[in-house]
Amino acid sequence: MTINLTALPKPQIIDEPNYDVILARVVSEFVTLWETLRTDNPSLNLPPYDVTMLETDPAVIGMEAESFRESLLRARINDAIRANLLAFARGSDLDHLAAFYDVSRMIGELDDRLVTRVILAIQGRSTGGTEPRYKFIAMSADLRIQDAIVYTVGRSPLIHVAVFSTTPDGVAPADLLTIVNAAMQNPAVRMVNDTIEVASAVQQVVNLAADLWLLPDADVATVARAEANLRTAWASARALGRDLTASWWTAQLMISGVHKVAPTAPIGDIIAPPASAVSLGTITLTNRGRAF
Incomplete structure (x- = not known):
């Protein structure tokens, strides 16, 4: 973690x-x-x-x-x-701090992503192929990787690496999977007895629907702004294994001008398995009128 x-x-x-x-x-x-x-x-x-x-x-x-x-x-x-604390170091100060852990900034890599990789590099320093170590290798393979998760199923020794890319739908293209697989299979980083399989993260496309009541002075464009706010917020929060809870997504619709939100589909939470990332499909918002 x-x-x-x-x-x-x-x-x-x-x-x-x-x-x-x-x-x-x-x-x-x-x-x-x-x-x-x-x-x-x-x-x-x-x-x-x-x-x-x-x-x-x-x-x-x-x-x-x-x-x-x-x-x-x-x-x-x-x-x-x-400048000497990982939580605060930024820019070239962070570059020097990361270098102490044998981690270098990738071209175009932002500070927060570099900090994540430094933490993974520290956690992954072990004689065995630990989960943080393999996740660090995957995320260091290409800047297009937004997240990755390493897991096994049951008692199977097969190690799965699910890749979540920076593309709008999160699906990792074939060339990206090839790059990650090459990095994971490198004899210098893979444990001799480990069998690793790289794949794109499984997608769940969820359609949402809700009823909205607007405040008396709100314009009709408020409904469209509410949908845009929800999509923007989820694009930032979405990650492998992150659940899409009803309380979270309805809260994103409560922008200025909205009096009340009532979800109609789905009513409950969408649970995302570890190797799955939820994407938003259609968002149907019904204007039920105005109220205080």
Whole structure:
């Protein structure tokens, strides 16, 4: 299972600077030093320092400048810390962090995908052909792979690799399967006793239907926008083994202007097996009128 880095708590080492807090500390330290100077040198007849003096006072200007400089320095230190943490590293910082784990960015690969492969590479470091290891190899074969799942059926020793591509329907074309299969069969990565079979992810095309009630001031184009919002959201969320739940897809129809949504087909959830990805077929939305 891939670690969800976004669910981790904020690292304690990262301490976001607060200019006002820093300035208050600097002023307090200055006043303490000033009072010590007055006490130790009564002959100088130094007056008490009033921190509420005009902002044009040189001491005030100096303290504000020093506080701002410290804020910038601490922010830069935080950036350096983040650059060394997989959850935060981006761009070339992430490239260097990935290189530590013998992973290099593919041409055109986005940061989030590279992070996923780095995690898989770490999890897959084993003397055996682990699931994360084989998934890492599959996803490293070609940038057109959106997701892949490695599984076995029953007690069969055959290892299945189901590939979900970046094409609109998720079906992996023949040339992509050839590339992935070549990567999986490479003697340098495949365990001697493993038999691996690569195939495109099985597709479930689901037709959806629902009744919609619009708010009184909503225009009729709201129905079309609701469908577009659902398709866009599922295109982003769709993945191998992800169920299409009724509560999820009806929630995507609740855009501005929609008062109520009632699913009519299917009523229940669509369960996706591990090697299956659900695609949306037709979406039939019936405008039942307007209501509050």
